[in-house]
Amino acid sequence: MPNLTVQPEEAYVAVIDKLKELVDPVNSTKDPAAIHVRAAALTGRLKSLSRAANSATRHTKNLTAAARHDMDQSHLGLQNLLYEKRHLEREIEKCRQFASVYQDIPLYTLEEFKLLAPPEARSDDVLSDEHQLLLNRLSFEFVERQRLDKMKKDLMQQKEELLKESKAKLNTMDSIKSQIETLVKVAADVQKKVDELALSIPIPAVDAEAPG
The missing domain is CATH 1.10.287 (Helix Hairpins)
Known part of the structure; x- marks a missing residue:
């Protein structure tokens, strides 16, 4: 210019x-x-x-x-920042109000955890770290529940097998009982016929006086 x-x-x-x-x-x-x-x-x-x-x-x-x-770019950038700020504030509020499911899970007490958990899961470093301690307790609880669930399933299977075995024995006993009842009935019929047959056979007369 x-x-x-x-x-x-x-x-x-x-x-x-x-x-x-x-x-x-x-x-x-x-x-x-x-x-x-x-x-x-x-x-x-x-x-x-x-x-x-x-x-x-x-x-x-x-x-x-x-x-x-x-x-305009500065204004747009400011609007974006304000929007992002409001979004983050809403997300933070959601996180504050969020009730995690672990809060309702009955866990082993801390003393039980110290006694039962593997040594590496309850080391001094872990016990001094509240966050890691909670993670390890949840992990231990998960493993224990899997173990107990497997034990429950095994016991249920044993129960089913015992029930089947008991049912089979009951069926056998019922069959034997039925056979015994049949045999008793047959024996009674035979005895009745024997008695009837015995009554139909004439009994020889016995002389009142013996020969002299």
């Missing part, structure tokens, strides 16, 4: 005033060629000032647009 030694408005006014002087009737007696040359020089100066003013205007507009863009 051209570097003007005076303010653009003052330069414009000065050039226009000089052009007015050239057309003043007082200068009508002067050399027309000299006046023409002077007018051409002033006109060129006026055009130069106009170009400089236009260039300065464009430069100012560019600076203004750049400043507005920076301001």
Whole structure:
């Protein structure tokens, strides 16, 4: 952009005033060629000032647009930060209100954990770290529940097998009982027939007096 030694408005006014002087009737007696040359020089100066003013205007507009863009970007960045802040505040509040399921799990007491857990799970470093201690207690509780669940399933399986065995024995006993009842009934029928047969056989008469 051209570097003007005076303010653009003052330069414009000065050039226009000089052009007015050239057309003043007082200068009508002067050399027309000299006046023409002077007018051409002033006109060129006026055009130069106009170009400089236009260039300065464009430069100012560019600076203004750049400043507005920076301001818009800063405002947008601020809005994003405020949104992120509100989002984080909501997430923090959710975390504060969150009730973890482990809080409702009945765990082994700390003394039981110290007695039953593996040594590496209850070392001095672990016992001095509240967070790690809780993790190890939860892990131990999980392993123990798996072990107890397996034991329960094994016992249930044994129970089922014993029930099946008992049922089989009951079925066998019922079968034997039925067979015994059948045998008793058959024996009773046979005895009845034997008794009936015995009654139907005549008994020989016995003499009252013995031969002399």
